[in-house]
Every structure is written in structure tokens, then in C-alpha cells.
Amino acid sequence: MQHAKDTFYITLRDRIAALNPARTVLVRGVSRPAVLVEENELPSVYEQPQVFRLNWTDLAIDPRNDQPLATMRCEIRYATAGNSSNGGMDRGRLLAAMDAELSAAINAAPQRATKINYAASGATAMQTNIFWNCVVFNAAETKDEQIQRVATVEVFSYQEAGEL
Amino acid sequence: MDVLLRGSSARSAMLRIPAPATPGDAAEQLGLATPQFQDVELAPVVFRTNAAKTADGKAARRELLVSATAVEVLTGLQNFASAADLFASAFGILVDDALLAIISATELEAGGQVCGYRLTLRETAATAVLQ
Numbered sequence: 001m002q003h004a005k006d007t008f009y010i011t012l013r014d015r016i017a018a019l020n021p022a023r024t025v026l027v028r029g030v031s032r033p034a035v036l037v038e039e040n041e042l043p044s045v046y047e048q049p050q051v052f053r054l055n056w057t058d059l060a061i062d063p064r065n066d067q068p069l070a071t072m073r074c075e076i077r078y079a080t081a082g083n084s085s086n087g088g089m090d091r092g093r094l095l096a097a098m099d100a101e102l103s104a105a106i107n108a109a110p111q112r113a114t115k116i117n118y119a120a121s122g123a124t125a126m127q128t129n130i131f132w133n134c135v136v137f138n139a140a141e142t143k144d145e146q147i148q149r150v151a152t153v154e155v156f157s158y159q160e161a162g163e164l
Numbered sequence: 165m166d167v168l169l170r171g172s173s174a175r176s177a178m179l180r181i182p183a184p185a186t187p188g189d190a191a192e193q194l195g196l197a198t199p200q201f202q203d204v205e206l207a208p209v210v211f212r213t214n215a216a217k218t219a220d221g222k223a224a225r226r227e228l229l230v231s232a233t234a235v236e237v238l239t240g241l242q243n244f245a246s247a248a249d250l251f252a253s254a255f256g257i258l259v260d261d262a263l264l265a266i267i268s269a270t271e272l273e274a275g276g277q278v279c280g281y282r283l284t285l286r287e288t289a290a291t292a293v294l295q
Binding site for chain 2: 006009010013016028029030036037039040042043109118119123133
């Protein structure tokens with residue numbers, strides 16, 4: 001399952017970076033595409049706006065196949081306060097832009113990727129694919145001066161022999 | 165502020181800072197590689213143990229008053245743009261070998277100038293086990 005989570009993150013990160021190279025975040029002094037997996041970062045990394053933050057939540061495993069099918073839910077949180085130069089009045093437009101980027105990145109064909117083992121020395125392609133359904137957007141919420149949204153996507157992966 | 169802190173049982177604490185990330189390193193982004201940490205001294209500080217606030221089921225919160233002089237020196241030495249960036253990047257504060265997470269950093273002003281910082285700290289799970 002960890003390989004599937006890693007593969008989905010790298011795929012989403014690269015697609016977002018291709019769609020909007022300017023969407024970056026500064027983490028420990030280094031600029032990178034603004035897609036983070038919360039469980040992979042230091043707990044002290046505070047929430048920056050206009051960043052896609054991935055949280056892996058629900059997990060279900062169907063053992064009926066030769067290769068058990070894992071279904072994992074990924075929650076993607078993002079928020080914006082708009083541009084301060086515009087008094088934050090463009091926060092709705094910035095959130096809509098993030099909605100569009102996320103939709104384009106996840107819903108674009110193919111909605112699958114070859115599962116990669118990044119833990120090995122050098123990334124190694126595995127025998128199966130991961131695949132995912134379309135992204136579902138929850139209602140936008142207002143918190144202080146920010147407007148935020150949580151989107152969810154279910155990611156599926158077959159567990160290969162010996163895979164953790 | 166330094167004189168005030170020194171007259172109020174001042175002591176030192178260590179600020180734990182992670183090393184800068186490695187550009188383009190997927191291993192760090194995937195949680196496969198962990199950064200190096202360095203502990204740098206903050207002094208003078210006053211650790212307000214009597215200011216602990218504990219709500220049911222939540223970790224105790226404590227306060228640390230830090231001299232602005234010490235923070236300015238550290239901010240410059242570590243190449244941070246501001247004190248806020250320094251505290252936001254830090255992993256925590258070590259007080260007597262107990263690691264406390266930084267919840268917030270508030271500027272203390274006197275005469276229109278920043279003379280210190282009040283850090284609100286939270287006991288981490290590791291600290292709670294130790295006690």
C-alpha cells in the first residue's frame with residue numbers, strides 16, 4: 001500500500017507541476033511543487049495557503065482475489081486567502097483555479113499509473129498499476145480570512161506478493 | 165529585556181532546527197529520508213513552568229519568554245528572513261532534554277520596538293511519556 005500511496009503522490013505532484021509550474025511551496029528553504037503528503041512532513045510544518053495537502057484516511061482490503069485489492073481514500077485539503085494586494089477579494093477565483101487544477105490532474109486520462117517502488121535503490125517499476133476514480137469536491141468552507149475545501153479521491157491498488 | 169530576563173531566573177534553552185531540504189529529493193518528500201537536526205542555544209530565556217495550562221485530554225501548554233537580541237542573532241546566523249520564519253521552521257524547543265513543540269510565537273513590544281518573543285509550547289507525546 002505504501003508504494004501505491006507514493007506512486008499516487010508523485011503522479012499528482014508531477015501533473016500539478018506540469019499544469020501550473022508557478023504553484024510552488026517553500027519547505028525548509030527549498031521551493032517545490034505545492035503538493036505535500038502531511039504524514040511525510042515534519043509535524044511542525046505549518047499550513048501554508050494555496051498548497052494541496054494530502055491525507056490518507058480510510059483503507060479497505062478485499063482479500064477475495066489472488067492479489068488483494070486495497071482501496072484507499074485520499075483527502076486533499078487546500079485553502080487560500082486571496083492576494084493581499086487585492087484585499088483578499090479574489091479568494092474565490094484562486095480557489096476555483098485550484099479546483100480546476102486538481103480536477104484536470106486527477107480526472108485526466110489515464111486515471112492509472114504504473115506502481116513504483118521508491119524505497120528500493122532507484123525507483124523500480126512493479127508489475128501492477130494503481131488506478132483511481134474521479135475526484136469529489138466537498139463544500140467550500142470559510143475559516144477566518146481563508147476559504148478552504150477538501151476533495152477526496154479513492155485510489156485502488158493490487159497487493160503484489162511480498163509487498164507491504 | 166535581556167536585563168529583565170536575567171533578573172527573572174534566566175536560563176538557556178535549545179532551538180531544534182532541521183537542515184534545509186535537498187532540492188529535487190523525492191526520498192524526503194516521501195518520508196524515506198529524514199533531515200539532520202541541529203540544536204542551537206537560545207539565551208537568555210525564562211521558562212514559565214507555573215504557566216502550564218492543561219485541558220482534559222490535551223497536552224500541557226507552557227510559555228517561554230525569549231530575548232529579541234538572541235532571536236535576531238540566530239535569525240541572521242541561520243539565514244532566515246524573519247523571526248517568524250525561524251520559529252515556523254523549527255522542530256521544537258529543548259528544555260532540560262524535554263522536546264516541546266512551538267504552537268505560536270508572539271512579539272513583545274516596548275517603546276515601539278520588539279524586545280522579545282513569547283513562545284507558546286506544547287508538550288509532545290515523547291515528553292508526556294517521559295514524565
